Amino acid sequence: MSRMMHISSQQAPVYIYEFKITLNHSNPTIWRRIQVPELYNFHDLHLAIQFAMGWKSGHMHQFxxxxxxxxxxxxxxxxxxxxxxxxxxxxxxxxxxxxxxxxLNNMALYTYDFGDGWEHEILLERILTAVANTTYPKCVAGERACPPEDCGGIYGYKYLLEIIANPQHREYAEKKRWLNWIGYNEVNPEHFDPRSVTFDYPIQEEFEFSD
Structure with missing residues (x-):
């Protein structure tokens, strides 16, 4: 699970990095804004991105x-x-x-799933002082739903949305069955609520390595 950090009112000041995560080539733009402790390593950041976006961490990734x-x-x-x-x-x-x-060195490219090629722009927007009695990471803003995994990348996702918007499409029934099978009983590409993001549920990574 993502490494949670509770900031008490008694401890020394901790800095928080606020990132904007934008899914490249999405139109309208799919994005999230998250706040994570400066003590995080890149693996912690990876997990925070996965939770905030809605990915399942079932594929390789790289910054x-x-x-x-x-x-x-x-x-x-x-x-x-x-x-x-x-x-x-x-x-x-x-x-x-x-x-x-x-x-000054505030941007990174985060690629998730080298097959589908989900590329995200990671932008460090601000460095803040942590708020006392607050648990981090947090997702504070964002727009639009995360695409389903294994749908063929951003252009495959656009094609999928075209299909499910047209019940007369020859692939409609097949794609609806597939979406139901992976747990997407309803697809609403415009919906995202940052309050629904949790960082404390177990996430099983497909690929692991030792320290």
């Missing part, structure tokens, strides 16, 4: 951004110590977000 001091692009995610790739991926469990995100 790509510039190093704040060298400006060289770095990849953070599952380390490729077994030689699966020609380039180095830093372990997201060992890299703190505060080591890379600054107000």
């Amino acid at each position: 790509d951004m510039n190093h704040p001091r060298t400006s060289k692009e770095v990849s953070i995610g599952f380390p490729n110590e077994e030689g699966f790739s020609d380039y180095k991926v830093l372990s997201e469990k060992r890299v703190k977000i505060s080591n890379y995100f600054t107000l």
